[in-house]
Amino acid sequence: MHKALPVPDYCMKIILPDKSCRDAGPGPVTVETLVRDLGFDPVGVIVARNGTLVTEDAVVENTDEVRIIRIAHGG
């Protein structure tokens, strides 16, 4: 059987505000630390972990998919 390539355990999948994806280094880490490491200000973004909104002090792990959503102003 041909199987899809396995997602390595040590990778966290990050979806950035511009919809681009990248893998991040080893977790677990708090959302706030991750967001800052990616160069965002936590006040300006909200974060979904596996499709659910989480707080800055929640923890993301290597198996998680983390989406960063920028709060842009829309007059």
Next chain:
Amino acid sequence: MRSGSSGSPTGDEAVACDDVPVKTPRCDRCSGPAVFHDKKTGRHLCREHFIADIEKRVADTIRSKNLIIPGDHVVIALSGGKDSTALLMILARLLPSWDSVRLSAVTIDEGIAGYREDTIRSADRLVMQYGLDHASISFTELFGGTLDAFLKGREPEACSVCGILRRKALNVAADRAGATKLATGHNLDDEAQSVFMNVLRGDLPRLVRDSGSDSKGRFIPRIKPLMFISEKEIAVYLMLHGAWADLPECPYAVHALRGEVRGMLASLESKYPGTMLHLMESKTRIEAQCAGRLEEEPVRHCRECGDSCSGEICQLCTLKKTLSQ
């Protein structure tokens, strides 16, 4: 059965049963999974309690400031952007608890290519969903041209030009709709930025002048029910209702002083939670100190159009003379 990686190519669908081990902070009120953390108070709230909290705080603002009274026809200035969308959803939720208050919406089409089309579509969908009356008015209809055309070669003035034209357009639209109150989506971030900008400009009269009272009896009073709700809270509220849309940013926003102030305040808020609220408190205190002490500007009427203004000719008529035909 889910073993190994689920085959979902999008990863977009919400996870139905959220795994809530230690890695998810709990709601202070019900110990459900927290979706919002208020850094100033340290409070965690789950979806239900967050939504209830936002709606209660808006209701409290309305009640304590007497923003809406029985018999009012509240017209929402609905741009279709995030703030006014949240405002409409919240007011529509609160409405049944008020006596004989009517709600409707107006939308201004400034004529900003590549930006306004999407938000106007979004506004149309929303009013349809809530079954509200909706009126639209365009700069072209009112002033004979689009904002894009007026701003050719003077982009750095975009926000002040647009502000003057929008104010007039909203007054005309609200008047036509028979409004007794005009509600705008200004949030805590907007209000704190305005306080800071007025301080930076040394504009004390403007700092203490409430936009609701400066036009007392002359224009339809403006109310800002979201003035104590932060931009981030609004984003979370929309997201939790599945009403979040990735709308484009106004192309002229980059030119404004507000943009710089916004970035500065956001980073201060992040380092010192509560900064924006503190700015609002400063304003309230200065207002209290100044009550009755600032010289009232005499009400005069524009020589050209008759609208009330502070000088000989109103800002709008002054601006109109300079707009490219």
